[in-house]
């Protein structure tokens with residue numbers, strides 16, 4: 123059996139911070155896991171280095187489930203984004219090791235391919251409606267079948283999802299949080315016009331998505347969902363903060379627009395009521411923040427009982443290690459819905475060489491044993507950690523709000 127002999131955390135910043143765990147075994151096989159928590163990276167790095175790694179040394183790397191339970195139950199203080207991102211990194215690295223030793227890609231270990239590839243969605247954003255639609259056309263020309271639309275809102279200096287960059291979106295900047303201002307009324311007036319014009323320009327074959335980013339109350343979300351019904355969205359994401367899972371009952375009463383939520387979830391408990399009451403259509407929990415492949419499988423299996431599909435988070439702050447793990451999971455999971463794919467920069471891709479590829483709107487993890495991704499430590503060492511924060515958001519009267 124492959125014994126864990128060492129493990130270490132590598133923090134690198136090729137344009138943005140990433141935290142990677144590398145676990146090495148006595149058989150010379152190693153595995154990597156993503157541990158990146160945007161804006162709180164060093165908390166997870168310390169949780170791994172100072173508390174988890176000492177407990178891993180000497181263990182059988184093949185005992186993925188037992189190690190998962192040990193780290194979850196053994197911590198006493200269960201759940202939370204820091205704990206579950208640390209457990210996720212260990213889990214991904216152990217699946218990587220198991221696949222490398224078996225000589226199989228992880229998706230084969232998870233039950234083999236259930237589809238040709240994972241449908242992904244692009245991210246068209248612009249300062250106004252016409253620029254957003256122009257970006258969306260570029261994604262269609264690249265063969266994408268699904269595109270998320272986020273545009274600037276008239277009367278607001280900035281808003282979520284609009285960066286001014288053509289293809290990369292990176293919200294974490296600055297050594298202190300940037301402050302932005304928000305107006306729900308300006309936003310609610312603007313979004314239906316965006317999708318009305320988008321459907322005219324892009325047609326009805328492309329799946330269109332939108333991320334509200336936690337900024338509405340349930341009844342406002344119900345109103346927006348109803349206003350968007352004529353445009354047949356693939357999903358309306360994070361319509362309202364999901365701590366109160368029951369709040370989604372109100373949205374459901376008012377609209378048939380499909381709902382997606384969960385990128386900030388870190389365990390099955392965050393989604394249990396939403397899934398069991400069929401209050402959502404897609405669960406966005408992701409491999410790096412929800413306990414790794416082992417726990418994400420549990421969430422997907424519960425969701426499958428209620429016809430809820432996966433729609434895993436895949437923003438630039440999830441490293442290519444997460445993308446590789448997500449695609450191995452997504453290729454095999456029966457109730458796959460869609461995978462978010464916010465492309466990384468060339469510098470990031472160079473630090474994390476990977477086997478996954480995109481063709482005609484579908485991504486495939488490749489056939490390399492393990493997760494099919496690596497970390498170039500020499501290159502990673504050239505990019506020093508640089509503290510960065512996600513923005514904070516206030517209402518126009520200064521009230522602290524949701525970003």
Ligand SMILES: O=C(O)[C@@H](O)[C@@H](O)[C@H](O)[C@H](O)CO
Nearest residue numbers: 160293333385436437439462
């Ligand atoms: O759907 C998404 O990708 C967004 O919600 C993310 O851009 C999110 O804002 C970032 O991942 C936060 O770090």
Ligand SMILES: [Mg+2]
Nearest residue numbers: 333359360385
């Ligand atoms: Mg989102």
